[in-house]
Amino acid sequence: MKLSLNWLKDYIDPKLSTEKLMDRLVMAGWDVESRQTLGSDTVLEVEITPNRPDCLSVLGLAREIGAITGKKIKYPKIKNYKPTSNTIPINIEDKKDCSRHIGTLIREATVADSPAWLQERVNAVSLRPINNAVDVTNFVLMETGQPLHVFDYDKIVGGKIVVRRAKAGEKITTIDGVERALDASILVIADAQKPVAIAGIMGGKDTEVTFSTKNILLESAHFDMTLMRRASRRLGLRSDSSYRFERNVDWPGVLVGANRATDLLLEPTKGHCTARTDAAYAPKGSFKPIKITVDEIENLLGLKVTLADLKRIFTSLDFQVSLKGPSLMVLAPSFRGDVKQSVDLIEEVARTIGFDRIPTSLPQIRAQNLIMDPRPAQIKKIIRETLMAGGVDEVVTLSMTNAKDLAKCRQENLKAVRVFNPLTVDQQLMRPSLLPSLLSIVAGNFNHGQKNLCLFEIAKRYFHEGEKTTLAVLLTGSRYQDWRLSRKEQMEFFDLKGALKNVLDALGVDVSFQASQESFLDEACRSALKLNGQALGAAGKLDRSVLKNWDIKHQDIYFAEIDLETLFVLPQKRRPFKPLPEFPAVVRDVSVSVKKDVAYGSIEDVCRCHGGDILCDVQFIERYAGDKITPGSKGLVFSLIYQSPKRTLREEEVYRTHQTILQALNTKLGATLR
Amino acid sequence: MHNFQQIQQQAREEAQGLSDVKALGAYRLKYLGKKGIVAEIFASLSAAVPQDKAAIGKAANDLRALVTQWIEEKSKGLAPAGSPLAGQDAGIDPSLPGTAAVLGRPHLLTQTIDEIIDVFEKLGFASIETPEIETEFHNFTGLNIALDHPSRDAFDTFYLDQDDPGAKGRRLLLRSHTSPGQIRIMKEHKPPLAVIVPGRVYRPDAVDASHSLMFHQVEGFLVDRKVQFSDLKGLLMEFCKRFFGSSLKMRFRPHFFPFTEPSAEVDISAETLGIGKKKWLEILGCGMINPKVFEAVGYPSGKYTGFAFGLGVERMAMLKYGINDIRLFYQNDVRFLRQF
Structure with a gap:
């Protein structure tokens, strides 16, 4: 809302410098967004919150300034024009849509340019002067907040006004020259034949007042705020009028606006007011006084107030106040529809006194009865700390994706939740996978020459059955660099597995890495993560086709996604203390050759199965291929560690068990010693 | 062997x-x-x-x-036995870089959220996360935001192509603020409550240097008998000083939110933040919880009072570190990530 300070001074002189006035306005809840000098005038852009349509006017803000400065307001003198016996036929089809419509007919008017003072005011609020009729309506709109419209009465067919919903197929060309299609969701002002204005939003071109107009029909009305809001959205058309109607205008103010505009129209146009009709359906349920006590205010604000303070504040805001025992009965004026309960009155007090006058205290925070599971937060913290210690950077990416990117990740089969009103096609799905987001981050970093990336994100994936907190890890490029090593090693699957293993060990969960069918992962390098047989996620090298789709060349990418919801609900196990071994361990290294398809895991399983109670650990040492290994086989070296918590092991019992294990490896897996 | x-x-x-x-x-x-x-x-x-x-x-x-x-x-x-250099590497160049495993960095947003949570937890608040996909009741109606009221403008919302199973003909939505966390928690628990709710929120704003369709907020609220506006002022002043530094100047100015009455916006002085300019920067919205909200969650009328506040995480981080483009947070350029 533009506030011209010269205009303001017509009603009140705050006797403050512009800076001081701006500061007082801001501290009373009227944020001043900018300030502009216009000749001798200063125009402030004041932000009016949606609960205060009464301040979308110079007089409304003058009243507020009066309350905060204690200065008196001089309201303009307005004549009251009574309805005449000579009526204008006004037919309101539904009083819910339009609860008041005042028509005033001014005959034998001379439409011309407005006088200088009026043009100056209109210019000050960035409107273009049109003529002495239209300018008056704009002036009164800005002065009182009541939107108005003038018609060329001779162009109103049948001389009658019908307030009705538009019919399907009806059209109107509005004063901005645009033809607009109407429908039953839009309220119009019509004459005997056709719509002549879109009610509350904009008038029609055909009936606008021009220099050749002789007889002027002035409209001042009250339209339903919800209806106005919807129509304005539907048409994509907003105006100073619709902005006020959407926020609701003051019902009694409809008459004030009509009278003020009539006064101002008669003088420059030298016309005669020949008819006035007031079609009015007063709103039901008039305002009731609200009870408030000093204690109530002091308890909520922590600020001492007196009855005298309260009376002064409420009176200055045009509230009516009466004493009832220890309470005040406060009646809000009709234009303060926002004041409905006692806290609304308390707000007026706090605002007018100033929030800076309210003292500060620290609240006493009592013990809480919240029963909440601390596990999710703990788990996320452990994961973040473990991954960061392993050199993985955290990222935060947007929660949306799109079908194209999912397809590029070969994840088009994932069922995603759609956004009904996306901003762009790129963001029409809530992501069911973190992969597309992470790959776009990778692409961005590659473009800036950052080729070695270790990234993770803990965020939600979205499904029709709900949100799932998920961990994604992505590794690509060379491992961290040590200048003492000559060779730069590229990261591979076991770097990813190691990072995940660190996390899972830190969480104390035993996850197995099994065969996977995920098509976005390379079939030669992928694994499904299972926890007690339950799917937890997948890890592996991204399939070549995925990299190609994302235009990533010369570099492999390793990616894992783990569902954390499963981990959040796991029963928390405490790992019991194991006494330190008192007796020495016997370590036997084993070097075997097995067929390529024998998994190392199955060797460990066989060892443990036949190790009796003296095999306490199996440790992998190395894997090798080479000319000493027959084609189709691989060499594996590992240590078997024998130890007993109760005694020193004898050489021959270790020998016996060791032989049993070697035998079993041979018969079950075809492993031969090398 | x-x-x-x-x-x-x-x-x-x-x-x-x-x-x-x-x-x-x-x-x-x-x-x-x-x-x-x-x-x-x-x-x-x-x-x-x-x-x-x-x-x-x-x-x-x-x-x-x-x-x-x-x-x-x-x-x-090695030096000859008995030489004064024995036990030292005589030939090293100590100006060569040291080597160690590289550490990963937490994202600045997580750092900021953790810092905010840390301050409030020390002041006695519990941190709880609530869903991002919400109902109209939690996001609007329960918070005294009428479905067809201009006050909804500020909370423009993404809706989902999925119906709310609890409300016929209404769609689920992406929460446009973290305030629905208030409704969820108050519906389940009786006061006293001192809770903060951090998380992602969504608004269909065209993306530019200061707008993003997704950003982060931390909601906080305290409900008990006799919570006062002065407590709100004191608590937020304490928070801001711990977060931005003790020389910070701030002001509370009246504003409007449907879910609080009285409502305020808090500005901090750019000068005391060290950004130089004589200017006030808005950092958060707050107020005394509107009795209509207590009514919506089924609290007995008049028994409790409370306050609520909501702060924008990106904004806090941008002000604290002088970051001028919100998009940097989501681009995740490692040259950005590793600065913090």
Whole structure:
């Protein structure tokens, strides 16, 4: 809302410098967004919150300034024009849509340019002067907040006004020259034949007042705020009028606006007011006084107030106040529809006194009865700390994706939740996978020459059955660099597995890495993560086709996604203390050759199965291929560690068990010693 | 059979401990001498069972190679016995970079949220996360935001192509603020409550340097008997000073939110933040919880009062670190990530 300070001074002189006035306005809840000098005038852009349509006017803000400065307001003198016996036929089809419509007919008017003072005011609020009729309506709109419209009465067919919903197929060309299609969701002002204005939003071109107009029909009305809001959205058309109607205008103010505009129209146009009709359906349920006590205010604000303070504040805001025992009965004026309960009155007090006058205290925070599971937060913290210690950077990416990117990740089969009103096609799905987001981050970093990336994100994936907190890890490029090593090693699957293993060990969960069918992962390098047989996620090298789709060349990418919801609900196990071994361990290294398809895991399983109670650990040492290994086989070296918590092991019992294990490896897996 | 791992480990440790040339000579003799350990292992071959022979031979060869390598490495840096430089690497260039495993960095947004949570947890608040996909009731109606009221403008919302199973004909939505967390928690729990709700929120704003369709907020609220506006002022002042520094100046100015009454916006002084300009910067919205909200969650009328506030995480981080483009948070350029 533009506030011209010269205009303001017509009603009140705050006797403050512009800076001081701006500061007082801001501290009373009227944020001043900018300030502009216009000749001798200063125009402030004041932000009016949606609960205060009464301040979308110079007089409304003058009243507020009066309350905060204690200065008196001089309201303009307005004549009251009574309805005449000579009526204008006004037919309101539904009083819910339009609860008041005042028509005033001014005959034998001379439409011309407005006088200088009026043009100056209109210019000050960035409107273009049109003529002495239209300018008056704009002036009164800005002065009182009541939107108005003038018609060329001779162009109103049948001389009658019908307030009705538009019919399907009806059209109107509005004063901005645009033809607009109407429908039953839009309220119009019509004459005997056709719509002549879109009610509350904009008038029609055909009936606008021009220099050749002789007889002027002035409209001042009250339209339903919800209806106005919807129509304005539907048409994509907003105006100073619709902005006020959407926020609701003051019902009694409809008459004030009509009278003020009539006064101002008669003088420059030298016309005669020949008819006035007031079609009015007063709103039901008039305002009731609200009870408030000093204690109530002091308890909520922590600020001492007196009855005298309260009376002064409420009176200055045009509230009516009466004493009832220890309470005040406060009646809000009709234009303060926002004041409905006692806290609304308390707000007026706090605002007018100033929030800076309210003292500060620290609240006493009592013990809480919240029963909440601390596990999710703990788990996320452990994961973040473990991954960061392993050199993985955290990222935060947007929660949306799109079908194209999912397809590029070969994840088009994932069922995603759609956004009904996306901003762009790129963001029409809530992501069911973190992969597309992470790959776009990778692409961005590659473009800036950052080729070695270790990234993770803990965020939600979205499904029709709900949100799932998920961990994604992505590794690509060379491992961290040590200048003492000559060779730069590229990261591979076991770097990813190691990072995940660190996390899972830190969480104390035993996850197995099994065969996977995920098509976005390379079939030669992928694994499904299972926890007690339950799917937890997948890890592996991204399939070549995925990299190609994302235009990533010369570099492999390793990616894992783990569902954390499963981990959040796991029963928390405490790992019991194991006494330190008192007796020495016997370590036997084993070097075997097995067929390529024998998994190392199955060797460990066989060892443990036949190790009796003296095999306490199996440790992998190395894997090798080479000319000493027959084609189709691989060499594996590992240590078997024998130890007993109760005694020193004898050489021959270790020998016996060791032989049993070697035998079993041979018969079950075809492993031969090398 | 020998425990080769153990022998190798010991040899490595001994090599590391060598401090002068004399000790090095003794070490060489111990492992590689005619009667040294390597020779002894080779000697044991003849007595070993046939299937062990290969492993023993390999182990002996490996050990010899390693010990030789260590001796060579060591001999370069060692001073003669008794010299003042004994025990030091005489030839190193200490200006060469040190080496260590590289650490990953937490995202600045997580750091900021953690910092905010940390301050409030110390002041007695519990941090709870609530869903991002919400109902109209939690996001609007329960918060006294009428479905068809202009106050909804500020909370423009993404809706989902999915119906709310609890409200016929209404769609689910992406929460446009973290305030629905208030409704969820108050519906489930009776006061006293002191809670913060951090998380992602969504608004269909065209993306530019200061707008993003997704950003983060931290909602906070305290509900009990006799909570006062002065408590709200005191708590937020304490928070801002801990977060931005104790010289910070701030002001509370009246504003409007449907879910609080009175409502305020809090500005901090750019000057006291060290950004130089004589300007107030808005950082958060707050107020005393509107009785209509208590009514919506089924609290008895008049029994409780409380306050609520909501702060924008990106904004806090941008002000604190002088970041001028919100998009940097989501681009995740590692050159950005590793600065924090």
